[in-house]
Amino acid sequence: MLGACAASFLPLSAAHAQVRGLPDFTDLVDQVGPSVVNIRTLEKVSARAQQGGPNEEEMLEFFRRFGLPIPNMPKQNPRQNRPQQQEEEQPRGVGSGFILTSDGVIMTNAHVVDGADEVIVTLTDKREFKAKILGADKRSDVAVVKIDATGLPAVKVGDVNRLRVGEWVMAIGSPFGLENTVTAGIVSAKQRDTGDFLPFIQTDVAINPGNSGGPLINMRGEVVGINSQIYSRSGGFMGISFSIPMDEAVRVSDQLRASGRVSRGRIGVQIDQVSKEVAESIGLGKPTGALVRGVESGSPAEKAGVEAGDIITRFDGKVIEKSSDLPRIVGGTKPGTKSTLTVFRRGGSKELQVVIAEIEADKPVAKAPAKEERPAASIATQVYGLAVTALTDAQKKEAGVRGGVRLEAATEAAARAGLREGDVILQVANVEVLTVKEFEAVLGKHDKTKALNVLFRRGDWTQFAVIRAGR
Numbered sequence: 001m002l003g004a005c006a007a008s009f010l011p012l013s014a015a016h017a018q019v020r021g022l023p024d025f026t027d028l029v030d031q032v033g034p035s036v037v038n039i040r041t042l043e044k045v046s047a048r049a050q051q052g053g054p055n056e057e058e059m060l061e062f063f064r065r066f067g068l069p070i071p072n073m074p075k076q077n078p079r080q081n082r083p084q085q086q087e088e089e090q091p092r093g094v095g096s097g098f099i100l101t102s103d104g105v106i107m108t109n110a111h112v113v114d115g116a117d118e119v120i121v122t123l124t125d126k127r128e129f130k131a132k133i134l135g136a137d138k139r140s141d142v143a144v145v146k147i148d149a150t151g152l153p154a155v156k157v158g159d160v161n162r163l164r165v166g167e168w169v170m171a172i173g174s175p176f177g178l179e180n181t182v183t184a185g186i187v188s189a190k191q192r193d194t195g196d197f198l199p200f201i202q203t204d205v206a207i208n209p210g211n212s213g214g215p216l217i218n219m220r221g222e223v224v225g226i227n228s229q230i231y232s233r234s235g236g237f238m239g240i241s242f243s244i245p246m247d248e249a250v251r252v253s254d255q256l257r258a259s260g261r262v263s264r265g266r267i268g269v270q271i272d273q274v275s276k277e278v279a280e281s282i283g284l285g286k287p288t289g290a291l292v293r294g295v296e297s298g299s300p301a302e303k304a305g306v307e308a309g310d311i312i313t314r315f316d317g318k319v320i321e322k323s324s325d326l327p328r329i330v331g332g333t334k335p336g337t338k339s340t341l342t343v344f345r346r347g348g349s350k351e352l353q354v355v356i357a358e359i360e361a362d363k364p365v366a367k368a369p370a371k372e373e374r375p376a377a378s379i380a381t382q383v384y385g386l387a388v389t390a391l392t393d394a395q396k397k398e399a400g401v402r403g404g405v406r407l408e409a410a411t412e413a414a415a416r417a418g419l420r421e422g423d424v425i426l427q428v429a430n431v432e433v434l435t436v437k438e439f440e441a442v443l444g445k446h447d448k449t450k451a452l453n454v455l456f457r458r459g460d461w462t463q464f465a466v467i468r469a470g471r
Contacts (some may be wrong), residue, residue, distance in 0.1 A: 023168045023219065029182055031221045034124050034153045036172040036214060038179045039095045039108055039131075039145075041116035096173035096214030097121070097145070098223060100253065102154045104129075104147040107253055108213030109228055110136040113143050121147050124180060135256030139264075140198055141228050141244060142252040143213075155215060158222025160245045163201065165189060171205045171227055173214030183207070192242065193324045200242040201225045207241035216243040225249075251332065265333040265356035267306075267341075268299020270461060273323045274311055278464040281453040282311075282430055283347050289313040290323040292343075293462045297400060304354035306343065308462030309427055309455040313349065314342035331359065346430040383448060384467050385412035388425065390436050399424055399457060403434025407456070417465040419456065426462070427455035 095112030099105070106121060113119055119131040129147035136143035170184045185205035192202040201216065207227050216225035225243030255262045271290040279287040289311040295302045306312075312320055315329050316339045333339060335358040342351050387409040396402065404426045410419040425433065429446050430453065433439040446452055452467045 023184070025170050025182065025184055028170055028217060028219070028221050029172070032155060032215065032217050032223075033172060033180060033182075035099045035155045036124070036180070037097045037099065037106060038122040038174045038177075039097050039106075039112055039213060040120040040122070041093050041095075041113060042118040042120065043115065044117045094174055094177050094210045095212045096210065096227070098213075098215040099152045099154050100144070102150065102152045104149045104152060105134070105257065106131065106145050106147065107226065107249065108143050108145065109226065110138050110141045110143040112213045113145065114138070119145055121145070122179070123152075135260040135262075137252050137256060137262045139262070140248065140252045142226065142249050142256070144253050144256045155223045156221060157246055157250060158218050158220065158224040160201075160224050160247045163187060163190065163218065163224050168219050169203055169205060169224070170217045171207060171211060171214055172217070173207075173211035173227060175206075175208035175210040177210055181211075183211075188240070193322070198244055198248050199324075199328065200229070201245055203241050203243065204239050205241055206237045208237050248332075263335060264331040264359040265335050265337065266299075266359040267301040267304075267330055267354055267356065268296035269301045269306060269312075270294035270296075271312070271323045271326060272463060275464075277451075277466050278453065281451050281466050282344075282464070284311060284344055288322070289320050289344065290326040291464065294457075294460050300354045300357050301341075304341065304352045306341065306352060306354070307345065308457060309464070310343040310345050312341055312343050314340075316340055330356065346427065346432065383413075383469050384443065384452060385410060385414035385416075386419070386425075386467075387411075388436055388439060391424065395424075401426060401457065403432075404457070405433060405436050405439045413467045413469050414465075417454070417467045419454065419465050419467075420458075422458070424457040425454055426457060429453060 093112065093116075095108060097106045097108035097112070100107045113133055113136055116133075119133060121129045121131045129149060131145040131147045134144040134146050165187050167187045168184065169187055170182060172180065172182050175181050183206040185203050187201060188204055189202040191199040193199060201224070203216065205216070205227075207230050211227050214227045215223040216227055218224050224246050226246070226249050227241065228244050229242040230237060231240040231242075252262055270293045272293050274284065274287045274289055274291050276287045278291070279285060292306060292308055292310045292312065294308055295306055312326060314320060315326065316333075318329055320326050320329070333356050335356050337356045339354055339356055340351050341354050342349055386407065388405040389408050391399075391401075391404055391406050395406065401424060404424045407419060407421055407423040407425060409421060410423070425439065427433060428439065428442050431442045433442060443452075448469050452469070454465045454467060455462065456465060
């Protein structure tokens with residue numbers, strides 16, 4: 001009996017411990033809830049007869065966000081003579097935001113206010129204000145608006161670096177126009193690269209159209225992100241949502257509040273990931289850094305001495321773990337700043353000084369050089385399936401290189417490695433080659449049982465290939 005009684009108490013004690021460990025969001029809602037606002041946007045359109053019923057306001061954001069046509073929009077009949085009609089304001093979309101400062105500065109998503117003629121902010125106490133857009137940045141999807149009010153409950157900004165995967169987080173917003181809706185979940189991943197300019201926080205917090213621009217809140221009641229995107233095949237929540245890290249959002253908002261725009265740095269390189277095979281072949285070790293595939297003419301990188309084939313491993317001492325880290329770090333650097341690049345080149349590291357320029361529109365792709373008659377291809381490199389010839393001075397100038405050899409034919413091992421006719425080989429086995437003679441000399445000394453790394457240029461892009469003879 002004693003054993004049975006003891007056993008019956010153990011689960012109860014464990015259950016109490018488990019209950020105490022469960023998250024309770026009620027205090028957080030009371031604390032942060034008053035700082036979350038509903039945002040409605042209006043646009044001015046010509047007054048027209050409604051056909052087929054009005055569009056639902058809560059769906060407008062979804063259709064515009066994903067570039068879909070809005071259904072049931074009536075068309076004007078050009079044949080029908082009507083008097084000139086006045087403009088009227090119609091609902092455009094709904095979203096969320098949160099109070100950043102007590103004097104009425106509010107943060108939200110750029111896509112929430114993009115294209116709006118009027119922005120209406122509703123507080124939890126039901127007061128409504130017309131807001132002025134101080135600035136919106138589409139690259140980061142951050143916007144800042146201002147309402148004429150004081151003494152507002154501002155949020156506390158948290159340290160994103162302290163945020164841990166598996167940590168409980170909460171969102172408050174207006175999904176489908178349902179104001180003050182609370183959802184919760186955990187942090188699924190950090191530094192999630194989705195191809196955008198910022199590394200996102202991934203969570204499983206339920207986010208739907210209308211939640212955009214609302215805060216992601218940790219268990220200390222601090223805002224650590226702005227809810228921005230969802231992964232969905234249906235348009236609704238499917239268990240994956242993304243938030244803009246608050247440290248990045250604050251940097252953007254500071255510039256928007258100061259000047260209405262965001263200034264970002266650039267150095268003028270085209271980059272790619274470093275594969276494990278390439279890293280091992282060139283002696284880098286692990287696949288880290290950003291592989292320079294091309295350097296823009298006259299760019300800060302060219303002036304600093306950056307070359308195609310370099311692997312940028314550090315920027316001002318910050319480690320570049322993957323290629324997407326570089327544009328984010330450089331973009332956050334003030335134009336005019338003198339920075340230090342650490343590059344891995346031909347088996348060793350060196351430091352280069354670069355002056356950061358301001359980001360500009362992408363340049364058009366240069367026209368590929370026209371095909372010309374070439375002298376007979378060399379046969380000295382048949383073991384690798386390579387047949388090369390010298391570059392003419394005109395070809396060097398056209399390609400923007402000081403030397404190298406042109407690939408006339410790629411067969412066997414070279415073809416399997418992805419090389420093809422017309423590629424310009426700049427480097428083999430970590431050695432720069434300017435002439436056919438240098439190219440053949442390097443290959444003559446290379447151990448045929450080991451992989452051969454080749455740095456080549458194709459059009460405007462420079463990349464590595466790894467050739468394995470006899471495979």
